[in-house]
Amino acid sequence: MDVAANLENINSKIKQACEKSNREPEEITVIGVTKYVTIERTEEAIEAGVKNLAENRMEGFLEKYSHFKNDATWHFIGTLQSRKVKEVINQVDYLHSLDRKSLAKEINKRADEPVDCFVQVNVSGEESKHGLAPQDVLPFLHSIEQYEKVRVVGLMTMAPHIEDEERIRGYFRKLAELREDVKNLKSDQAPCKYLSMGMSNDYELAIEEGATHVRIGSSLVGSQI
Ligand SMILES: *Cc1c(COP(=O)(O)O)cnc(C)c1O
Secondary structure (H helix, E strand, O other): OOHHHHHHHHHHHHHHHHHHOOOOHHHOEEEEEOOOOOHHHHHHHHHHOOOEEEEOOHHHHHHHHHHHOOOOEEEEOOOOOHHHHHHHOOOOOEEEEEOOHHHHHHHHHHOOOOEEEEEEEOOOOOOOOOOEOHHHHHHHHHHOOOOOOEEEEEEEOOOOOOOOHHHHHHHHHHHHHHHHHHHOOOOOOOOOOEEEOOOOOOHHHHHHOOOOEEEEOHHHHOOOO
């Protein structure tokens, strides 16, 4: 399917999810995840009107960014090794994978301007997933207060690949609750307005539970692998 048709389909599902949950589609940012696809397919996404793009590896990020830096807002959604921070951090508009103090420290050292970050939270507790345990998020925020170039604009999570919708919903709801806890800190460094949650399989549930940013790869641009 062409990206424009996929996007239309996704937008209509977003609209339905918003109607069910009394939200407005304008509140939702669709991030096209291009990690599976070529430069040509990425270009097709941009032409279809996708304005936010994401990659999860540094090499892929830098390649796509070099082609399309002025055509999209750029999100980095993968694990970022501290030693690679200097190579990408000034190209990234939003980092979705802040998960440790050493990374915050390195960002603070290498960034020219404050970087908008999402703190990645492992809500489901799966061992294979990155991110902080929910109870560690507030202490973590406290521990990075000295890093002025790190702005915590939201929280991010990945739900497990399971069938049970109620359980998936529960994980998203938990992240939304945690965002309220962070907002209540009323910290200038951590306005924490956003929730980055929902992928191809579960973005409608995520929106019903408050997602502001959905990260969609395979059902938008497809997957080559
Ligand atoms: C690959 C990836 C996505 C997109 O996955 P799809 O299921 O293809 O939509 C979203 N978020 C992260 C962090 C990813 O690595």
